[in-house]
Amino acid sequence: MALTASRKPDEIQPQEPIAAQLFQRLRTRIIQLDFEPGQVLSETEVAKDYAVSRQPVREAFIKLAGAGLVEVRPQRGTFVKKIEVAAVMDARFVREAIEADVVRAAVAEVDAETIAGLRAQIAAQRAIPETDHAGFLAADEAFHRTLAEIAGKAYAWRVVEEVKAQMDRVRYLSFGGATSTAVLIDQHERIVDALEARSRKSAEAAIRVHLREILKSLPQIAAAHPRLFDALP
Amino acid sequence: MALTASRKPDEIQPQEPIAAQLFQRLRTRIIQLDFEPGQVLSETEVAKDYAVSRQPVREAFIKLAGAGLVEVRPQRGTFVKKIEVAAVMDARFVREAIEADVVRAAVAEVDAETIAGLRAQIAAQRAIPETDHAGFLAADEAFHRTLAEIAGKAYAWRVVEEVKAQMDRVRYLSFGGATSTAVLIDQHERIVDALEARSRKSAEAAIRVHLREILKSLPQIAAAHPRLFDALP
DNA sequence: TATTGCGAACTTGTATGGAAGTATGGCAGG
DNA sequence: CCTGCCATACTTCCATACAAGTTCGCAATA
Structure with a gap:
């Protein structure tokens, strides 16, 4: 990098x-x-x-x-x-809370067309080469934004966008060691599965799992780039 | 006014x-x-x-x-x-999402002392005269902030503070017609009851009910002050 | 009377100069 | 060699001047 x-x-x-x-x-x-x-x-x-x-x-x-x-x-x-681990985790917590309720609201709004659109996005995500990290991040962001649009919660997405700024820098760092994009795309798929099944409970659970993924790699990333991170004040 | x-x-x-x-x-x-x-x-x-x-x-x-x-x-x-009903409802949605997860996190942190503090706050709320609207709003805000502090989610509260700015103007308008403060304080009490019982599920349910209260009075308030509200753009 | 064009009085946006405060490096004194 | 002081070169903050755009009223004209 x-x-x-x-x-x-x-x-x-x-x-x-x-x-x-x-x-x-x-x-x-x-x-x-x-x-x-x-x-x-x-x-x-x-x-x-x-x-x-x-x-x-x-x-x-x-x-x-x-x-x-x-x-x-x-x-x-x-x-x-500097990136603070605590700030990243705080932002992640808020993001999970908001997006959990967003997908619950989305369940009531999905139809065959929206499901097809989400499936198409997932297919496009799989077509992105592993090396195009920025491309995948953009596609991932678009997917989550689409979920919010389906739910009719544009403002909620704006808040998420602001909050996740801290997280994004970490994701740009997680080039090599982090979770493979294939796993993340699989998680996307499970979210769409739950939406298609009209299950608020499993949709919420799926996106919570997905948004907790960063917790697995965060400590390693912080340890790998000590100069970019700040010790707790 | x-x-x-x-x-x-x-x-x-x-x-x-x-x-x-x-x-x-x-x-x-x-x-x-x-x-x-x-x-x-x-x-x-x-x-x-x-x-x-x-x-x-x-x-x-x-x-x-x-x-x-x-x-x-x-x-x-x-x-x-101008106050937009849609914006108020959007902010309310985000606030409910965040605070729902906050109280769930708070359940794991409560002890006898924090419960006592919350009970004391509720008692103080009951002592506020019905006429002191601004005083009750301040006490209500302090109560919610305390919940976030118990959960160790100061950043989440900061986001809530930003988001709820729109809602607050409505609450300052809801002097006469809205829900009586006694009802709101009862809802506070049910939240604390759930926390004391260490029930994440009922605590979440209690605060969701509480934060949906504004939905009951919002249409009337908007109708009563048409000049201050904006039609949907 | 209705309409159109113009100008004056606003508005925010940008540029620049000076004021106050802070970090830094050299220097004198121990 | 170490320590404390002080001048200097930064920094952001505030004030002021100018530039560009919008709005609105009024007058001239059809």
């Missing part, structure tokens, strides 16, 4: 608000570990990199701080937050 | 960051309906009111927009978001 922060950023469009664009770009760069946890993120430097003034950069930093991805320490600097 | 926005704001302390202070103050004023939903919130005007520059006001607005309490429309203005 390359952790260089030297990739030239795409030019920003001066048409729409610069601050919003910066927030999106910086967010993905942090989540994809293009910026290393613990690294300093100076307003002036980022402003120079993107050829804008400091003000929109500052406003993007505020949003990033709200998302828990950076920490602004007044008069000291802005730092990419 | 007075909806005047003319109350003189407390002076801000120039020692700690102004933007953060403004965010807190404006947030509570919005939630307590001191600013009316739909009302314009001009950067310049707020800056003049608090005797600060536009910049920290602007940064507070960004955070408020992130919390879903205002909507910044570029070059048009910043508006206090």
